[in-house]
Amino acid sequence: MEAEMNGEDFFEKILEDKRIFWEETYKTLSLEERRKVWCKDVSFGMRRQPEETQDEYDSFSKSWYEFATSVEPNFDEIFEYVIKNMSIYKNSFNWEEYRLRITK
Numbered sequence: 499m500e501a502e503m504n505g506e507d508f509f510e511k512i513l514e515d516k517r518i519f520w521e522e523t524y525k526t527l528s529l530e531e532r533r534k535v536w537c538k539d540v541s542f543g544m545r546r547q548p549e550e551t552q553d554e555y556d557s558f559s560k561s562w563y564e565f566a567t568s569v570e571p572n573f574d575e576i577f578e579y580v581i582k583n584m585s586i587y588k589n590s591f592n593w594e595e596y597r598l599r600i601t602k
Contacts, residue, residue: 520569532570537580544587555595563600 503511524535543557567573581591 524569529576533576533579536566536570536573536576537584540577540580541584541586555592555599558596558599560600560602 524532527535540557544554546557563573566577570576582588
């Protein structure tokens with residue numbers, strides 16, 4: 499029988515699982531799988547942000563971009579592919595606003 503985790507242990511387990519994904523699992527994914535990871539991340543972030551701040555571009559920041567490029571050397575190409583292939587954003591994504599957010 500598994501011992502019950504307290505809140506702190508549960509949170510630590512989530513952080514460890516996240517670390518393992520980005521440092522180990524992600525590196526083994528194909529280009530198509532990596533695109534799917536970023537598509538899900540961007541889609542979730544941009545849909546969630548308006549509920550919290552009324553601004554879907556708040557999901558982008560300098561620290562977010564620094565993390566993304568640290569785990570994905572080809573992030574800019576993958577991100578462009580993702581945006582161009584997300585039907586909801588491909589014709590309306592504001593690249594100027596995005597660039598502003600990831601540099602400030």
